[in-house]
Amino acid sequence: MLKKLFFCLLMASTSIVQSQVLINEFDSDTPSTDDKEFIELKSEAPNFSLNGYVLVFFNGTGSLADTSYFSISLNGLTTDVNGLILIGNNLVSPVPERVFGVSSIQNGPDGVGLYLGSTADFPMGTTATTTNLIDALVHSNAVAQATNLFPLLGVSTQINENVNSQGTSQSIQRKTDGTWEVKAPTPGANNDGSGFIFNGITITANTAHKNEGDTFPITFTTQTNVTSDLSFSFTLNNGSFNTADFTGTTSVFIPTGSNTFSTTITLVDDIVDEGDEVLKIKFGDLPLGYNRRNDNVEIRVVDNDFSTSPYGTPLNPTFGNVTSTVPIGYYASIEGLSGAALKQGLQDIIANPAVVRAHTYGDITDILKVADQNPLNSNQVWLMYVETPRAKLDFQTSSSSIGSWNREHIYPQSRGGFANATEDTPDGINVWLPTSADDIAAGHSDAHHLRAEDGPENSSRSNKDYGLTGYNGPSGTQGSWKGDVARSVFYMAVRYNGLEVVNGDIPDTTVGQLGDLASLLSWNQSDARDDFEMNRNNYIYTWQMNRNPFIDYPNLADYIWGIHAGEQWFSSLSTNENSTIYFVVYPNPAKDSFTVSGLNSDAVLELYNSLGMKVFKQNFIGQTTMNPNVSTGVYLAKITSNGKSEVRKIVIQ
Template sequence: MKLIFTSFLACLLSLASYSQLVINELDSDTPGQDFQEFIELKSDTPNFPLDGYVVVLFNGSTSGNDSSYFAVDLDGYQTDINGILVIGSTGVSPIPELLIPPLVIQNGADAVAIYLGDATDFPEFTPATTTNLIDALVYDTSDPDDTALMALLGVTEQINEDENGNATTESIQRNNDGTYTVTTPTPGETNDGSGVDLNGISFTTDQDEYEEGEVMTITFTTEFNVTNDLNLDFTLDNETFTTADFTGNTSFTISAGTNSEVVQIQLVADGINDGDEFLEIDLGFIPQGFNRIRDNVQILVIDQDFTQADYGTPLNPTYGMVASTQPSGYYSSLTGLGGEDLRLAMQDIISDPAVVRAQTYADVVDILKEADQNPENSNEVWLFYTEQARAKYLYQNTGGSNVGLWNREHTYPQSRGGFYTIEYDEVADGRDLFLVSSADSLRHGISEVHGLRAADGPENSSRNNSDYGEYDGPAGNLGSWKGDAARAVMYMAVRFNNLELVNGDPANTTVGQLGDLETLLDWHRNDPPDDFEMHRNNVIYTWQFNRNPFIDRPDLVEYIYGNMMGEIYNPGLGIGSETLSEINVYPNPSSGTFNVAGISEDTKLTVTDISGKVILKSERIENGTFTLNLPSGLYIATFENAANVETFKLVIE
């Protein structure tokens, strides 16, 4: 009997030691983009070590099925002098000691719970349980009670953060008697106003952004004068920005009786194009009695050592300066084929599962930074539709406003193609990690970069899932993107099964069909592939191991979609012959106006009829268009430069 009583007493003492940790405050819904959400824990004693505890968030929605969606270990953390620990993102002030990404905490009806255990005990979709449970709060923002979730966690009340009609500006706070009050958030403070008044540490910089070579002045302050010398450290390292990129002392002292200190950092102008970078000001250890009002702040450092390419932007196109990097014989299997056989042969090349690689949707951002790089500034991307450059660092990586930012535009809209992401797509794992892809891997259309472009965020939203022709670009655009768009969606319709291009404008909800084909053909003919497009074709090939044939051989458009459909493809009689000059002429046949591309040196043009009579002779022909006002029939065009002679059969309808 004595043994039983002793064991029972030990159990009670053990539970008592764990029961002193509670969820003290929760803010699940904050103004704007929800960057100020937080969870506050409180222990009965100050400086309480949190090793062995885990905080778990549960999803009470129908799809969530009252199971876990996020878990974070508390190992290595302890509460502060007031028994407080805050969990949240850098958008919370004072800055939480335990940082999690923004937008993690859901509005409800959901729950937050403290357990004894480890985050690995709660993989995604783990059902809520009372096993090893220390404390739980089931909450909502004017949602019906989730009685099932409450039962699973053993609680009898669901707290509404919106009970005063101000969910975005109020939080749920625990009272000393275990009840809850909904009122103004107080992260990092006791809810009843008791405890030590912490001295907040903050800092400002004299500019919002800097150029390499400039001096950055940082002023560190406390909310009120310190009673003893306060010695602090900070770091500036962040990704590619390292200690080699600056000089200066990263330790400082705020002297007793004062509340500020100024530090100057010299940013190094190294003459190397590292790209625009963000340094991050991170405070080091903060002694007891202080907290961080501001921390983990990123500051832009603009690199003036950008490089320029020798080819032009789509608004000022050049031709023939960027050579195709296609392997020898890459398209040799197409010769002598026509109709569906030709299309399938093209698909066999660009969708070969033994060769072609699918990257993640997150990888696409890095690929676009390389493929769509602005030829005039290597630290920028060139934007589709709006025909302008934008800094690479201005990529939209969260929800909310997209004004001034760029993102990934699917030329064949995601909803129209049936593309979708999986969890793996959220990780940018680099060039050498990939998935096998085939013509039937339609899901991989989400990250098929030949069909994706860097685009202005708002303009991407404006295009939405419209057909081309129905969408004609923003007001005042010069159409430098139109041929690129045509060749991109034509590629997609060959690359994947169950995608097609049709005449007219299908309903914007129609999956697997996109229009308008006649418009796309006109765009292709009037805006031939330029060096910018060839450069991106070469870059994408290094990632995906496939190319867009309609860029390398633009005449193929006519054989697959245009006025030579069904005819036998013979590159020796038209465009795309693999010669030294890489001159392309199309469309062919034509009503008399032909595009010419690939001229990179002084070239003569001679046109004769089939009897050999000279119809046109030009001592210098340049990339662009030329017109033959001739009757319908067959003509011979000969291009001649110092190194090569190339002959084409031109058909005028």
């Protein structure tokens, strides 16, 4: 009898403890970019420990319906004097006690549950359950229902965050009677306006990029005048940015009756190339009664100590300044081969399982920071399609790609059949897996067809073919990447069994084939291999132990797919570096003018019409724009420099 009584008391006690905390407010659909998402919990008693609790978010519809997509451990958190705890994005104000990334919470119809347990109990794809469930909410921003979640989460209704047709401006809030309402968000405060009101502190600073040596003010402002002297500290440290990189006080003092304090920070101008860095203005511990209206304010510090390379960007290319590091005899086995034997011979070299190494997708980020480094600034990468540099620091780490760069697959993942096939964790140059021509998964992280690219442009390129009605780059750019793309596609079509480059524009869903071959063969000729491309070939070789043969010998493509297909190939048939000049003519077709780039010594351009008559001549040096003032038609442009000549076809529209 005593055992039964003790058990009943224990169960009642456990029930009381579990019911002490509930979901109080939820905002999944926030203005513009879902960067102010939050979930707020409320405990019956203040200062309640959340050790042993976990929040789990579930899909409501689709193929993954009823399973978890995200979880947050609440260990180490304690509710405040009002019994509240806020978890959300960094831009939520006041700042959450636990921060998660932008767009982490889906807008619905979906569900969220508060459980006793840990994130280990809810790996991604876990089916919703009422076991150890404390509280739950099924939510949406529209009328669509996730009714299957109701019994799984023990609820009978779904709350529409947009029930008042206010778009993204309202949140779901629990009323004192336990029911829900939708109104303007009240994060960090009781939904009915009662309870203790905190005096919030705001950091104000100009977040525009700063250079080493610059000074800038930081101001701290309380919502209301302080009733006693307020002192606290802040830090600027973040990653490699530390106290050696700035001078100025990091102590704040606001006297009684005032509400503001300002200090000036000076960035140290050293002579060390540390790369661009980001400082982070971050509060230290605040006294009771105060909270943070914002925090983790980031400012980019641009390092003026950078190095340059002895070669040009793809937009202003140089030729012959970077020497190939191809080993002697690397291509000896394909001498005299033709047709299918030539293609197979190349594959035997660049997919040799005894030599070639496969790395992870995570390693690609580190590879591209060197292989695609901007020759004019070692702290930047060169973005291929948009033809511009971007700071290495701006690698995309969240769901938002705006202003960031990421890893562009030239042979699209879905078209190659290797989507997400390797890990996103870098292992380093000394860790690799063996590979072969049949190892299609290695294509996911093959650096010879991966380039640094602007995030939104990468999305715009998607999985389209090149040329014809496919992808031809952003409007207004000069196509300095087209030959690079062609040679990367040719490499993939030889390196991996099951991948082809074909004529025509084929459906974007086609796996194993990519077009348009004719366009790519033309691009291989019109956009000559330059020093930037040769440098990447050399560097990638140090990781993968294979090379892109179409960079070392661009005309190999013509012997496999082009005008020389079926003929024997010999290295002596390749372009003679000593008798040829390299330059770029763009745009082509042109309208009133065109530009010649890549020649840094005295040169002369002669323009001939279809009858062989010279109609224009101009001496020039360096990048020069020509205005030939000729009628529309097809012309031959002969350019001569240092006793060498090259002829290109140019169309005047």
